[in-house]
Amino acid sequence: MPRPRDPSRPVTHLGSRAVARFGSEAGQASVELVALLPVLAVLLAGAWQAALAGHAFWAATTAAGAAARAHAVGADPTHAARSRLPGSLEHDLQVATGQDGHVRVTVRIPALPGLPSPGRARAGAHFEPQT
Secondary structure (H helix, E strand, O other), X not given: OOOOXXXXXXXEEEOOEEEEOOOOOXXXXXXXXXXXXXXXXXXXHHHHHHHHHHHHHHHHHHHHHHXXXXXXXXXXXXXXXXXXXXXXXXXXXXXXXXXXXXXXXXXXXXXXXXXXXXXXXXXXXXXXXXX
């Protein structure tokens, strides 16, 4: 037995078959995927930028330890810090030393292409000066 037609849905007769003009769900998944792609792209870019920042902080901590050891024995702390950094972080390196054995290393956090740098990564270390 045929179902009664819903009067709220307009129909077009093609031969003996009635086709709903509006309200069809064909292609709904494609539309939802296309609407979701920009959100996924932003989330992926944010996760990648967070990974870049984490790497910069980790590298700055390693460089600060090397710089503090070098400073404690009277060697060049900037050279020691630079030797521990990857090439992408060496460009904007800043090393500050104190008389009491404290060393602070600052590097620029790399950014995704086309975006400004999100800031700087700072790390400090301390070694008692050796005599």
